[in-house]
Amino acid sequence: MKKTKISLACLLVIPMSSFADSSWKAFDKDKDNALNLSEFAGYKAALYAELDMNEDGKWSRSEFVKGLRDIKGIDPHWLREKFKRFDKDDNRSLSLEEAENEIAKNFKWLDKDKSKTITQKEMPKRF
Ligand SMILES: [Ca+2]
Numbered sequence: 001m002k003k004t005k006i007s008l009a010c011l012l013v014i015p016m017s018s019f020a021d022s023s024w025k026a027f028d029k030d031k032d033n034a035l036n037l038s039e040f041a042g043y044k045a046a047l048y049a050e051l052d053m054n055e056d057g058k059w060s061r062s063e064f065v066k067g068l069r070d071i072k073g074i075d076p077h078w079l080r081e082k083f084k085r086f087d088k089d090d091n092r093s094l095s096l097e098e099a100e101n102e103i104a105k106n107f108k109w110l111d112k113d114k115s116k117t118i119t120q121k122e123m124p125k126r127f
């Protein structure tokens, strides 16, 4: 299987201003009102960087659940379920690889018409 390469590791070292203030539109580099995979990965990487409180490049369950609840107002019960699904090796921590996998899967899932971009219409409200 060909692995989609997203350089999340590189993106994480970019200093981020507060994620809460920026919408996905800030990551739409070519301004076509849609996110391609690399733009989407940039968006997600910024969000994940914000979640990693102790900046160890991994996400504990509490960082993931508490962070997304505080930033996005997402239901913690739902987040815990999500974390369990993301955490493939079940060590209660998300690695970069696990996060990258999820970002690629998430992108595919959101791209309903398989156009390889996520348009404004496909974008979930909470984005
Ligand atoms: Ca775009």
Ligand SMILES: [Ca+2]
Pocket: 052, 053, 054, 055, 056, 057, 058, 059, 060, 063
């Ligand atoms: Ca961490």
Ligand SMILES: [Ca+2]
Pocket: 087, 088, 089, 090, 091, 092, 093, 094, 095, 098
């Ligand atoms: Ca894990």
